[in-house]
Amino acid sequence: MRSLTVFRKELVDGLRDRRSVLSALLFPLLFPLLITFMFNKIAERDREAHEIDIPVYGAERALDLMDWFERRGYDVVDGPEDAQAAVRDKVHDFVLVISADFVEDFEAGRTADVELVHDGSRKEASQAVNRARSLVREYGRLVGNLRLIARGISPQLGNPIGIDEVDIASARQRSASWFSFIPMIIIMATFIGGMNVAIDATAGERERSSLEPLLVNPVSRRSLVLGKWLAASMFSAACVALTLGSLLLALAHVPLQQLGIQLHIGTREIVGVLLATLPLSLFASGLQITLASFARSYKEAQTYLSMLMLMPMIPHFIASMSSLGDAWWMLPVPALGQHVILTDVLGGEPIGVGSVLLVVLSSPLLGLLCVEITARLFERERIVFGR
């Protein structure tokens, strides 16, 4: 019951604190910003890919190829003689150089060479380079097939093995990789939302010398910390809900379908995300309250807790560099388990009840452990009186 009193007081105090409210309100705006930015980037790239100009040196030697490019909707421009310098100086992403022997070789039925000059270290050019490469290859295959047919040979003879790629990733899973940052940001929301309240309720009490009078009241340390923990968790949970809301709002206003990206967030996904993430709020706030209790001032606590903020980013970065795998022990690890579940939920994967239980139960239990540790810290004279 006394915990409820503390909870209410910290909630009112937090709601009157502009810093606490702003951080819980501003963070959710990140989603609309990021998604709009990404959408524009993707759209821009698609547009660019269609607008590649093909710089060719020696275009007059391969007029049929130039014709082919133009029929496919690309503009051929005159390439410089020193193709390598032009690529090095970034005048062009690549230059096609038609070799001097091209006409002779082509007409004699020998392999005629086309040089594709590009810089493999320039990632931004790779899309255009690949496009040019596949256009030339496609043209070559077409000419080759025509030649075989003219000689009464089936083109299939020249293609003894065909590769049919079967990508078992669903369209949703492929799209999920586009939006792999969504779990990270939702998980970060749990750490951002309650941070200021967690600091204010612990290091803040020490800084403004209000801890000593508070502890003189006949209330157990555990009840006090429990109330503070619940208040911070409440802010954290509100931030998660707002973040998810703003994500839905942003997605509703971006024509993802047109870009071939499928991200379906319906009732199942919303329930799944909330079910996995809200318990994490209890852990994030618990850990923050414990760590902030060691700090004598708001600033000191902020230093500790901003380092803690890196924690939810770790699974995302590991996942983006290599596969995270899916060992069962990952599920009860706070933030990591959420990352696994959120990625699966958003990718449309089925989730087992056991997995959900591991994720849902571990965070509150670990949060309670943090409460117990903090309650003991508040028994220590060095924490209560140390300033």
Place this chain on the structure above:
Amino acid sequence: MIEVRGLVKRFGDVTAVDGVDFEAADGEVTGLLGPNGAGKTTTLRMLYGLMKPDLGQVRVDGIDTVADPQGAQGRMGVLPDSHGLYLRLTAREHIRYFGQLQGLSGADLEGRISVLVEQLDMGAIADRRAEGFSHGERMKVSLGRALVHDPRTVMLDEPTNGLDVQSTRAVRGLIRQMRTDGRCVLFSSHIMQEVSALCDRIIIISAGRVAAVGTPEQIKQQTGHDNLEDAFVALTGLDEVTT
């Protein structure tokens, strides 16, 4: 009623409180007098149950503060050494919060808050947030929340420290009123005038020990000085006393 027996507190090699014994009776004002660093605050912290003594015993109305700190804390009103406020709460909300933590609620609590607002002359600031309160206003709020549960035993650590004349007189008035009500009031101070003006009994502490106990008259007799300040200097071995 406060009973203190053989209280010892060490911080590393330093013995801050070194065998303090005394009693403070109901219906009396007891002053804990001593120079800065004599161990007054440490003694009080053990009395109100936030510090554990290395040796000795404290009993408030018969309740051991080590064995049952919360039981003892429910019977005492404390103005600790540090008494910061929550800047975003109003004066009334401070008192209400502490009242609820003491287990009060509803009409009882609201009635008690009104009495304190009246008694401490806080009408003008009762519903203002604590941010920007003067030193005296902050002290009033701190006293209000310490006394919200109408405690029988009251411990005040330097209650007039840094207050202006008017606020000091208000606090003294409050202390006298509490004595009339039959409470046990223990307050610490390093200011001679204050102690001599208010106290029925004085406990002089020096270097963690009790140097003298008694009424102001008894202490003057013990030391052979006819002025309390000289007696204090003689007992604590100080050349100069803050007045």
